[in-house]
Amino acid sequence: MKGLFMESSRVQAAARKALMAANPLYHAWSPEQQELFRATMNDAASDRVEAVLLNELQEPAGTAENAGEEWLDLPNGKLAYNWANLLTTGIGEDMIWLNETMAENVSLLDFETVYDYDLDDYHFQNKESSRENADYQKRDYYALRFSLWARLLIDEKLHYATITSLATHITDELEDQGADMIHRLIPHDYVEGENHGRKAEGGFVWDMRLDAKGLEPQLDELNERWREYLQQRWVELSQSFQGQTPAAFMMNTCEDEDLLALFVFNNAAALESVRWRSFLSDCRQQKREFSEVEHHVSEAWRQAENWLYEAHRDILQNFDPTVTKLRKQRKVTMAPGAFDRLLQRDDDDYKDVLNHTGFYEVQ
Structure with missing residues (x-):
């Protein structure tokens, strides 16, 4: 990592x-014209950019077919x-x-602010x-229901950024912790169905099937209530x-050699104050300590944990698994090779991915 950043001049030269x-x-061109070109570059120009970058940056220089992809x-x-x-x-200032x-x-460039x-x-x-x-009920607007992913320069170094709201960050954290807790409350695994x-x-x-040792309906009900x-x-x-x-x-x-940045905004007014072209400096104008976010997450999880214990107890005592809820069956077809990398992971990673996809049973 350190060596690569010492080569920043080489990266900049390749980009130029x-x-x-x-x-x-x-x-x-003027800086404004250059910025517009970067933001609206067509496919032909993008292809020329990619070709030059691969040729200039790969080590050793490309000498064989597909060398760029291997690099x-x-x-x-x-x-x-x-x-x-x-x-x-x-x-903008942060690229x-x-x-x-x-x-x-x-x-x-068509959107001044976040x-x-x-x-x-x-x-x-x-x-x-x-x-x-046709039955969809329109939701009221609140900040960043869905997180955004971005790249930008911070201190002249590439960072992969997540841009989200405080409410979304908290519920994402709850979802992760809740999935672990549900697995403890009703241990389960996924096995290949006959059509997989x-x-x-x-x-x-x-076609991956849920196996909860006979408690599949209860687990399905708990997951539904949790959602x-x-x-x-x-x-x-x-x-x-x-x-x-x-x-x-x-x-x-920093994770696996990558620099990561998380930006959390508490409401829509905070988003209105942050312009894309001066993103980082506008964020710093209203910066608060991240410990506040961690406090909110801890408090929300304390409440959610109690809720999950109570929901689990209620389901085991009162839920009738013989009453089947009507749900649309799904048949999922994957392109060849779509899950090659997933299937190469170890069992724990594989189960974790399945836990977060919602593929409880596909027919």
């Missing part, structure tokens, strides 16, 4: 060369490429780039949900933070 390959006039499998190779690529796509799908002819982007996404989500489900791996049009059938609890808690927490003084909480960590 790539941008020139994308458009020979790039370095003659990207190395931790430092991927980091160098992503870092240089950010310099060719990012905007921030949002890892989210945008509508055609729309870029991050709030503008989040509100637009809220309307899109409601529109799509209403189109797919069977060839289907376009791929293969994903409803988390949804309700998110609304309650969002409402409780809505009138607070706008605040941003930031935490930096």
Whole structure:
């Protein structure tokens, strides 16, 4: 990691060369024109950028077919490429780039603040949900129901960032801790169903069955109640933070050679105060200690833990497993190779992924 950052000049040089390959006039433009080009680059220009970056950064220099892809499998190779690529796509003071799908002819420059982007996404989500489900009930708007993933420079170094709300961060933490607790309350595992791996049009059938030693209906009921609890808690927490003084909480960590940054905002007013083009400096203007977030998580988990114990007790005593709830059966077809990396993981990682996908039983 240290050695790579000492090579920052090499990464920057590769990015400059790539941008020139994308458009020979790039370095003659004004900063505003350059930023617009980076944010709205078409596929042909992106392909030229990628080719130059792979050629300039891989070590040793590409001498064989697919050398670039093999180099990207190395931790430092991927980091160098992503870092240089950010310099060719990012905007603003921090070269921030949002890892989210945008509508055609729309870029991050079309949204001045984080709030503008989040509100637009809220309307899109409601529109799509209403189109797919005639009975859909529109939700009130609260900050960042769904976390965003971004890349940006902090102290001239590439960071992978999560941008989220306080309510979403808390409920995400509750979901993780709750999954562990539910596994302790009703031990369970996943086994392959009779159709798992069977060839289907376009791929293969994903058929993993839940095995809870006869307590499958009770486990399913507990999971369903837990999901409803988390949804309700998110609304309650969002409402409780809505009138607070706008605040941003930031935490930096390092994991597997990658620098990570977490940005947590307490409400919509905090999002309105943060512009994409001055993201980090605007966050610092309303920064508060991250220990406040940890306190909120601890308090919320204390309540959730008590709720789970009570829900578990009630289900074991009063739930009738012979009453089957009507639920739409799902058949999931996966493309060939889609889970190759997943299936190579050890058993604990494999079970953890399944626990968080919701694939309790697919037929």
